[in-house]
Amino acid sequence: MDARELIAEVLRKSIVIPSSDALLAHIDGWDSLKGVRLVLRMEEIMGRELSEGDIETLQSVEDVDRLLKVA
Amino acid sequence: MAADVDRWVVVSGAGGALGAALAKHHAEAGWRVLALDRKFESGGSAGNITACTIDLLIEAEVHKALADHIPANQPIALLINAVGQIWNEPILAMRGARLAAHSLDTWRTVIDANLNAPFVVATQVAARMVRRGGGAIVNFSSIASKGNAGQAAYSAAKAGIEGLTRTMAIELGPLGVRVNAVALGFIDVATTKAALTGERLQEYAQKTPLGRLGDVGEVIGAIEFLAANSFANGTIVRLDGGLRL
Numbered sequence: 001m002d003a004r005e006l007i008a009e010v011l012r013k014s015i016v017i018p019s020s021d022a023l024l025a026h027i028d029g030w031d032s033l034k035g036v037r038l039v040l041r042m043e044e045i046m047g048r049e050l051s052e053g054d055i056e057t058l059q060s061v062e063d064v065d066r067l068l069k070v071a
Numbered sequence: 072m073a074a075d076v077d078r079w080v081v082v083s084g085a086g087g088a089l090g091a092a093l094a095k096h097h098a099e100a101g102w103r104v105l106a107l108d109r110k111f112e113s114g115g116s117a118g119n120i121t122a123c124t125i126d127l128l129i130e131a132e133v134h135k136a137l138a139d140h141i142p143a144n145q146p147i148a149l150l151i152n153a154v155g156q157i158w159n160e161p162i163l164a165m166r167g168a169r170l171a172a173h174s175l176d177t178w179r180t181v182i183d184a185n186l187n188a189p190f191v192v193a194t195q196v197a198a199r200m201v202r203r204g205g206g207a208i209v210n211f212s213s214i215a216s217k218g219n220a221g222q223a224a225y226s227a228a229k230a231g232i233e234g235l236t237r238t239m240a241i242e243l244g245p246l247g248v249r250v251n252a253v254a255l256g257f258i259d260v261a262t263t264k265a266a267l268t269g270e271r272l273q274e275y276a277q278k279t280p281l282g283r284l285g286d287v288g289e290v291i292g293a294i295e296f297l298a299a300n301s302f303a304n305g306t307i308v309r310l311d312g313g314l315r316l
Contacts, residue, residue: 049202
């Protein structure tokens with residue numbers, strides 16, 4: 001699963017993301033609850049808890065992709 | 072909800088008469104129970120129950136109690152958030168020749184016991200539940216949440232619990248945690264008897280269409296319904312024998 005699919009799943013709707021450096025906070029419908037759901041879903045996919053350091057770096061779509069690729 | 076030895080039930084306020092009975096019931100049903108309270112006048116560690124004496128208003132203490140006693144790989148299936156304290160104090164009262172207002176100190180104490188402590192426990196347990204496959208939380212409200220003469224602080228706290236329950240249900244439902252509450256009327260337990268005179272309790276029993284107080288088994292039944300019904304979320308179950316109809 002890539003970042004765009006994952007973000008769409010978290011938002012429960014299909015979305016158009018203009019560029020990979022788009023900030024999650026700027027995506028239509030994004031809020032803190034979606035942030036929590038993103039972290040929990042990523043932990044499920046990656047099979048481990050994300051560290052506070054990992055979570056702090058999750059600002060943009062490409063940050064999500066980068067972390068998913070480390071898994 | 073069937074008992075599972077690797078899944079836990081956490082009971083806050085387990086040192087009081089009702090909380091101790093709830094902890095005992097779930098332990099006897101085969102659950103592992105973590106019983107939390109700042110002191111244990113009833114109950115305590117026994118069999119499947121691990122009792123932990125902590126200040127429920129301190130997030131770090133609640134977090135540590137959960138981490139120390141429940142292994143990281145074992146989920147919490149249910150939080151019975153029974154911590155609370157009945158308090159009777161009118162807004163205004165004559166103290167001798169003086170017209171005295173409700174004390175701010177006691178207001179704060181009652182809000183701490185009935186709203187802030189359940190908030191701390193619920194949020195700390197929820198943070199753990201969302202990472203371990205979800206769970207169910209049952210908060211404790213009261214029929215006083217609609218207003219009750221002589222119980223301003225208690226009523227305000229319980230109304231707060233209902234708002235908290237609904238908001239948690241909305242926020243945590245998508246994360247697999249269901250949050251509901253029971254709003255109790257007058258239950259035949261030691262804490263109720265300690266808070267009200269026998270005469271007053273008799274009066275409430277007579278006003279209740281069923282003509283009696285509730286019993287602990289009936290409270291357990293309501294909790295078990297909310298814990299087991301996977302579509303119950305944000306529900307406040309009033310259990311008062313029809314007193315407030």
